[in-house]
Amino acid sequence: MRKDKMIVIIGNSVAAIAAVEAIREENAKTEITLVSSEPNHVYSRPMIPGFLYGKYDEKRMQFRDDEFYKRNKVTALLGRKAVKLDEKKKEIFLDDEKKLHYDKLLIATGGVPFIPPMKGAENDLLTFTTLDNAKKLKDEAKEKNDFVVIGAGLIGLKVAESLAKMSKGVKVVELADRILGGIADKKSSEMFLEEFRKHGVEINLKCSVEEILRKDGKITGVRLNDGRTLSCDSFVVAIGVRPNIEIVKGTGIAFNKGIIVNEMMETNVQNIYAAGDCVEAKDIIANENRNLPLWPNASLQGKVAGFNMAEKKDIYPGSYMMNSITFFDLPMISYGLVNAEGPEFEILEKIRKDDYRKIIIRNGKIVGAIFVNNIDRAGIIDGLIRENADISEFKTSLIDDDIGFIVMPAKTRKEKLSSVQVTRL
Amino acid sequence: MKVVYPREEYCIGCKLCEIHCLVEHSKSKDIIKAFRKEFPKAMNKNIVEKRKDVSFCVSCRHCPEAPCITACMTGAMHRNKKGAVVVDKDKCVGCWMCIMVCPFGVIKRDGEKIASKCDLCPDKEIPVCVKNCPNEALVYEER
Ligand SMILES: Cc1cc2nc3c(=O)[nH]c(=O)nc-3n(C[C@H](O)[C@H](O)[C@H](O)COP(=O)(O)OP(=O)(O)OC[C@H]3O[C@@H](n4cnc5c(N)ncnc54)[C@H](O)[C@@H]3O)c2cc1C
Numbered sequence: 001m002r003k004d005k006m007i008v009i010i011g012n013s014v015a016a017i018a019a020v021e022a023i024r025e026e027n028a029k030t031e032i033t034l035v036s037s038e039p040n041h042v043y044s045r046p047m048i049p050g051f052l053y054g055k056y057d058e059k060r061m062q063f064r065d066d067e068f069y070k071r072n073k074v075t076a077l078l079g080r081k082a083v084k085l086d087e088k089k090k091e092i093f094l095d096d097e098k099k100l101h102y103d104k105l106l107i108a109t110g111g112v113p114f115i116p117p118m119k120g121a122e123n124d125l126l127t128f129t130t131l132d133n134a135k136k137l138k139d140e141a142k143e144k145n146d147f148v149v150i151g152a153g154l155i156g157l158k159v160a161e162s163l164a165k166m167s168k169g170v171k172v173v174e175l176a177d178r179i180l181g182g183i184a185d186k187k188s189s190e191m192f193l194e195e196f197r198k199h200g201v202e203i204n205l206k207c208s209v210e211e212i213l214r215k216d217g218k219i220t221g222v223r224l225n226d227g228r229t230l231s232c233d234s235f236v237v238a239i240g241v242r243p244n245i246e247i248v249k250g251t252g253i254a255f256n257k258g259i260i261v262n263e264m265m266e267t268n269v270q271n272i273y274a275a276g277d278c279v280e281a282k283d284i285i286a287n288e289n290r291n292l293p294l295w296p297n298a299s300l301q302g303k304v305a306g307f308n309m310a311e312k313k314d315i316y317p318g319s320y321m322m323n324s325i326t327f328f329d330l331p332m333i334s335y336g337l338v339n340a341e342g343p344e345f346e347i348l349e350k351i352r353k354d355d356y357r358k359i360i361i362r363n364g365k366i367v368g369a370i371f372v373n374n375i376d377r378a379g380i381i382d383g384l385i386r387e388n389a390d391i392s393e394f395k396t397s398l399i400d401d402d403i404g405f406i407v408m409p410a411k412t413r414k415e416k417l418s419s420v421q422v423t424r425l
Numbered sequence: 426m427k428v429v430y431p432r433e434e435y436c437i438g439c440k441l442c443e444i445h446c447l448v449e450h451s452k453s454k455d456i457i458k459a460f461r462k463e464f465p466k467a468m469n470k471n472i473v474e475k476r477k478d479v480s481f482c483v484s485c486r487h488c489p490e491a492p493c494i495t496a497c498m499t500g501a502m503h504r505n506k507k508g509a510v511v512v513d514k515d516k517c518v519g520c521w522m523c524i525m526v527c528p529f530g531v532i533k534r535d536g537e538k539i540a541s542k543c544d545l546c547p548d549k550e551i552p553v554c555v556k557n558c559p560n561e562a563l564v565y566e567e568r
Contacts, residue, residue, distance in 0.1 A: 014498070044498045047518065056518070063500035063516075075455065174458050296496035296526060303495070324525040333525045376525055376533065377472075379492075383528025404530060405483060406474040417431055419568055421488040422528045 001132065004029050007309055008092055008100050010082045011108030012036030013045060014295055015276030015302030017064060019106050022306025022314075024072050030310065032074045033100060035092070039079035040131055042068065046295060048134040049158040052141075053165045061131070082109075086214050087251050087269050103308045104271045107248065107259060108302060111241030111277035111293050116150075120212035124219075126236045130160050133392035136234065144234040148172075148222050150209055151239035154325060157196070159236050161327050171202040173209055173222070178271055183323045185338045187349075188356055188372050195330050199309070204230070222241055243278045256280055258291040263315045265305035272381055273309055275301035282318030284386065285367050286334050302424045317424055322382065326377070333378040335385060336368035350399040357399050361379050364392040379402050383416075386423040426489075426508045427567045428545070429471075429552055431481040436473075436562035440479030442554035443469040449546055449553045464508050470543040472531060473556055482554065482563055485510060485531045485543035491543075493532060502540070509545040516568035 007023060007030055024029060043061040052057040069088075077094070084093040092100045113127040113360055126140065137159075149160045151253055152174035157298050164172045172179075173355060178189045179196070204224070208373075211223040212235070221231040243258035252261045254268045258280040261401050265273050265281070274300035275378040283290040297319045307314035324333045332357045337345075337360055359381070360368035368383050371378045380403060384391055389412075391398065397407035405413045416422055444456070449461035451467035459467055471484035487510045494502045494510060501516035502523055517539045524540070535541035542547045546552040555565040 003563075044500075046498050046520065050518065060516075061499075063498065065500075127426070295498050296492075296522060297453075322525060324521040326519075327522070331521060335522065335525075376523060377524075377530030379524055379527035380530040382492075382526050386528070397428045402474065402476070403476040404472070405481075406476045406479060410479075414433070416431075416529075417483065418568070420486060421490065423492060424490055425492045425525055 002248045004031050005103040006033070007104045007106070008032075008038075008102035008268070009034045009108060011106070011110060011276065012038060012040075012076070012078065013108065013110055013276065014063075014297040015110070015300070015305075016106065017042055017068075018299045018302030019306035019309070020072050020074055021093060022303045026072075026101070026307060026310035026312045026388065029206045032072070032100075034069070034074050035077045035080050035082050035100070037081040038130060038132065041066070041078075043131055043280045045129065045131075046207045048128070048131055049162045051131065052134045052138055052159070053162040058131070082247055084308050085247050085251050085253075085274060087253065090271075099206060102265065102271075103405060105273065106302075107253075107272065107274040107278060107423075108282045108304055108305075108310060109244040109247060109278045110298075112244045114240050114242050115237050115238065116208070116239060118209050120213055120214060122212075126234070126237045128236055129156055137192075140234050145169060145231045146234070148209070148230055148232040148235040150235065150237045152176070152203060153182060153238070153240055154180065154323065155240070156236075156238035156327050157192075157327060159238055160196065160198075162200050164196075164199050167230075170200075171204060172196075172228070172230065173204050173207055173224065175206070175208045177206050179203060179205075181339075182293060183321070183325070183338060184332065185358065185370060187358070188332060188334070188338075189352065189368050190391035191321065191356065191372055192330065192332070194330050199328055202235065210224050219337070241277065241293055242279075243293075245278055260289065264308045264313070265301055265316055266308065266365075273305040275305040281316055283320050283389070284318040285320040286351045292319060294319075294321070296425055315384070319425060320385065330354075330373060333383060334343055334368075334369065334370045335378075336366075338368050338370055340368055346395075348396065354392065359395070359398045361395060364390045366391055366398075374401075380404065383423050386425070426487060427565050428481075429484050429488050429543070429555055430564050431483065432562050432564060433479060433481035434483065435560040436480045437560060438473060438475045439559065440473045441557055441559065442482045442563060443470055443473055444457040445553040445557040446543075448484070449545070449549070454532070468533060468535055468541050470531075470533070470541060482507065482558075483529060483531055484554065486529055487543075487545065491528040491546050492528065498522055498525045505544075505547070507545065507547065511542045511544045512542060514539055527551075
């Protein structure tokens, strides 16, 4: 009998790394083997737009040091894909036909880009979710100058921004009637639209790509559903990601859009855990389990899974949609139901020339907020959302410039300011 | 772990804590040079909040399970040997994920590019804000 349990982790991004650190915090001995289809050392996925236009090199993108695997006694099989899972025999099969036994397994396979059906699409379509994708696009940009980007969500616009900074022509195609639909409201998305137009990026709303036009195999443009054609010599598909759940298909592990987990991040199969962009976990605002593919969520979920795998019971408190983004020089932090409308919502707003703040309230609780340009102290709102705090007494002050603990009733304020920690994330 | 807590009943809102913090985090550590000659000017890491006659100073709690470390996407935000949560300036890219999740609202933007926060004054036994408060409206203790 083996004396130490064997933990296998599929994935090498933030959820996987957070799990390794949690496991090692509790247990120095357990064997850990990590498998990753990407050949790279840990790198920060949200930094690939900066890599594309040359702001960061690969070294800078490494969010843990060179010694990470060694120090944490992790056997890292990088560039190896897990292709099959046998949950009855507790075995994982790799693409080199190797087989790994596990006592506990963590699935942290993240997300994969979603590609819409388009006529003329061949396997030369560029997507933008991995370092490898960014390298390909960077190479492509050496010869090509005129790009179409499909999708005006966070990733699509990040690509567009980077290409614009590389002095490329960029035309964005978006189906919705505005940009950043998921994380911005009408007003803030207009502020960003203006920012993109100012920097020469063409944004086409309410249309989609029907066909990719080619001449002698080379891309020459795209035909839109409204009949227009846009010329380009290259294009990138970035309409979003969906959970990467390939490995659980055909097994007994339950999934909807993402893998279903309980609050310990364990799947319906004992000893198999899942965390990060591949799962559906608790959304504290929607009050249901949802896929919320965000870095901080993946990080906390990985940690909770890690603790539980190391037999220290831990509960995922849940999270919700939030983001902090900057395009060109304009930063925004947004939380929760940014587009809420209806009689049950109360909306507080402050609009200035370059500055915008909005707080969305339901039943005395904050359910959404937006800070554009002046983002200072925004996290106080996150704390109030996570605590499910009743803010009725001081709500109007939340859009004041001096937002802080000073606007809260003395008792609430003193409680918070005298405590060691108020929220976990 | 010892961190800085405010006692608002003793605070008079003089902001000496902010001034001393700024000087301690300046290049010269000299008050005149720090305020008049250094560009970019150093920043105080703490924040005095004030309305009418209520005031107090807020600074980082160095949370045992710090949300800013969990959310950091570059590995810049980390805990040093003393247990303080600090920013590695060479790693920070100014994505402001830390600002997004800090429930105390005590992480600032330094020159718009890098996260800036309380480091508990690594060269000092007692943080300068506490040491120089004329009213003991700031205490450095373990709770
Ligand atoms: C351009 C871009 C910008 C972003 N910006 C932000 C942002 O501003 N804020 C934010 O919160 N989030 C952002 N994100 C999302 C963020 O990067 C993800 O939420 C985060 O990376 C999720 O981490 P994860 O560990 O769940 O998985 P991923 O980062 O998706 O990694 C999955 C890992 O699993 C491995 N893997 C997958 N399948 C297999 C297999 N079968 N076998 C072996 N290994 C496998 C992969 O190699 C990879 O290492 C951005 C993403 C992109 C692409």
